[in-house]
Amino acid sequence: MATQAATGAGQDHSVEKKIQQFRELFADAPEIGKKALENALHELRSQTSDLPPAIESAGRVGARLGKVSELTIIVPLAPGGAKRLRAFLRLLRGNLSQGANKVGTLHTMRFVFFDNDTRLLFATAYDGDWDTYIDDFVAKIPDYLDVIDSAWDGWPGIRSPGAKDYLVKHQITAEGWYVAYPDLTVAEILRLQRIGKAVDEFLDKVG
Amino acid sequence: MAILEQTRTPDRVAEKIKKVQELYADAPEVGRVALKNGLEALKHELAAATGRESAGRIGARQGKVSELTAIVPLATGGGKRIRGLLDALEGNFRGADLVGTLHDMRFVLLDNDTKLLFCTTYDGEWDAYIDDFVTKIPNSMDILFCNCEGWPGIHSPKVKDYIVNTQHTADAWYVASPNLTVAETRRLEKVGAAVDELLDKIG
Numbered sequence: 378m379a380t381q382a383a384t385g386a387g388q389d390h391s392v393e394k395k396i397q398q399f400r401e402l403f404a405d406a407p408e409i410g411k412k413a414l415e416n417a418l419h420e421l422r423s424q425t426s427d428l429p430p431a432i433e434s435a436g437r438v439g440a441r442l443g444k445v446s447e448l449t450i451i452v453p454l455a456p457g458g459a460k461r462l463r464a465f466l467r468l469l470r471g472n473l474s475q476g477a478n479k480v481g482t483l484h485t486m487r488f489v490f491f492d493n494d495t496r497l498l499f500a501t502a503y504d505g506d507w508d509t510y511i512d513d514f515v516a517k518i519p520d521y522l523d524v525i526d527s528a529w530d531g532w533p534g535i536r537s538p539g540a541k542d543y544l545v546k547h548q549i550t551a552e553g554w555y556v557a558y559p560d561l562t563v564a565e566i567l568r569l570q571r572i573g574k575a576v577d578e579f580l581d582k583v584g
Numbered sequence: 585m586a587i588l589e590q591t592r593t594p595d596r597v598a599e600k601i602k603k604v605q606e607l608y609a610d611a612p613e614v615g616r617v618a619l620k621n622g623l624e625a626l627k628h629e630l631a632a633a634t635g636r637e638s639a640g641r642i643g644a645r646q647g648k649v650s651e652l653t654a655i656v657p658l659a660t661g662g663g664k665r666i667r668g669l670l671d672a673l674e675g676n677f678r679g680a681d682l683v684g685t686l687h688d689m690r691f692v693l694l695d696n697d698t699k700l701l702f703c704t705t706y707d708g709e710w711d712a713y714i715d716d717f718v719t720k721i722p723n724s725m726d727i728l729f730c731n732c733e734g735w736p737g738i739h740s741p742k743v744k745d746y747i748v749n750t751q752h753t754a755d756a757w758y759v760a761s762p763n764l765t766v767a768e769t770r771r772l773e774k775v776g777a778a779v780d781e782l783l784d785k786i787g
Contacts, residue, residue, distance in 0.1 A: 463755055532614065
C-alpha cells in the first residue's frame with residue numbers, strides 16, 4: 378500500500394508537470410488551440426493520470442500499441458509507375474482481399490496517391506513485430522508485392538537483400554497511434570467471430 | 585445480382601488479365617517477372633473483386649469499415665507543438681475511445697514537419713463520423729488541428745469542407761474483417777470471455 382501511495386503521489390507530480398508542458402507548448406498556438414487546451418485540461422489530466430498503455434516500438438521501425446502495429450511508408454513513384462499502379466488497382470476494383478487475407482496478420486491496408494501522383498502512401502495496421510510481418514509478406518505473397526511495388530522508384534524486388542532496408546528508409550514512425558482493441562490480433566478476431574456465430578446458433582437451439 | 589456477376593466473370597477476368605499484361609509491358613523487370621509468376625493468383629483476385637465502395641462525401645469503404653486519409657499543411661510552429669503534445673501523451677489517446685466508431689488512428693509528421701498525415705479507420709459514413717468527432721471530442725480536435733494551416737475550428741460551419749479539401753481517397757483499401765464495427769468487435773470480446781468462463785465452470 379505504501380508503495381502504491383508513493384507511486385500515486387509521483388503520478389500527481391508528473392501530471393502537473395505535463396500540464397505545465399502543455400501550457401508552454403501552446404503559449405504561441407492559435408487562439409482556437411489555446412482555448413481548446415484550457416477546456417480540455419480536465420480531460421487531459423485524467424488521460425495522463427490513468428496511465429494508459431504507452432506506445433512501444435514495433436521493432437526496427439514503426440509504433441505498436443498492445444499487439445497491433447502501424448506501418449506508414451511514403452515512396453516516390455517511378456516514371457509511369459503511378460499510371461500503371463492506378464490502373465492495376467482499378468482493375469482489382471480497389472479490393473486486395475484475396476492476397477491480403479493470405480498474410481494473416483494484416484488488419485487494414487491502404488494505397489493513396491498524392492502530390493499529383495508523384496508519391497504514394499502505403500499504410501497498414503498489422504500484428505506484432507516489423508521483421509516477422511515483412512517476412513510474412515515475402516513468404517506468402519512475394520509476386521503480388523513486386524507487381525505493386527515495381528511502381529516504386531528504386532524498388533529492388535522483394536527477394537533482394539536490399540528490400541528491407543528500402544522499406545525502413547521510406548517508413549516514417551507515427552508520432553501518435555491509437556487502436557480501439559489493442560489486444561486483439563487478426564487471428565483472435567476471426568476466432569471471436571466463429572465463437573459469436575456458434576453462440577448464436579446455440580442460443581437459437583436452446584431458445 | 586450475384587449470379588449475374590458470376591456468369592459474366594470468366595470473360596471479364598480474361599479481359600482484365602489482358603489489360604494488366606498490357607499495362608506491365610513497360611514495367612521494370614522485377615514487376616514483369618512477378619506478374620508472370622503471380623498470374624494464377626491474380627486471376628482469383630480479379631474474379632473475386634467485389635469492389636471498394638464510397639464512404640460518402642469522400643474516402644473508401646469495404647463492408648462496414650471506411651478509411652480517412654488526410655495530408656494537411658502545418659502552420660508555423662505547428663509541427664513542434666504536435667510533436668510535443670503527442671510526446672507528453674506518450675502517443676496515446678484515451679479520448680478516442682469516446683468516439684466509439686474509430687478502429688485506429690495515426691498521426692505522422694511529413695516533409696520536415698511541414699505536413700501532417702492523419703489516417704483513420706472508422707465505421708460507416710463520412711458525415712456521421714465527422715459529426716461524432718465534433719460532438720464527442722471537440723476540444724481534442726481543436727488542440728491537435730489548430731496546428732494546421734487554416735484550420736477553421738471544429739465548431740465552424742466550414743470544418744467539413746476543410747477536411748474534404750485535405751483528404752485523399754485511397755485507390756485500394758483492405759480490411760481483414762469488413763463486417764465488424766468497433767461496437768460489434770467489443771461485443772464479441774465479451775462473448776468470447778463469457779464462453780471461456782462458461783467452459784471453465786463446466787470443465
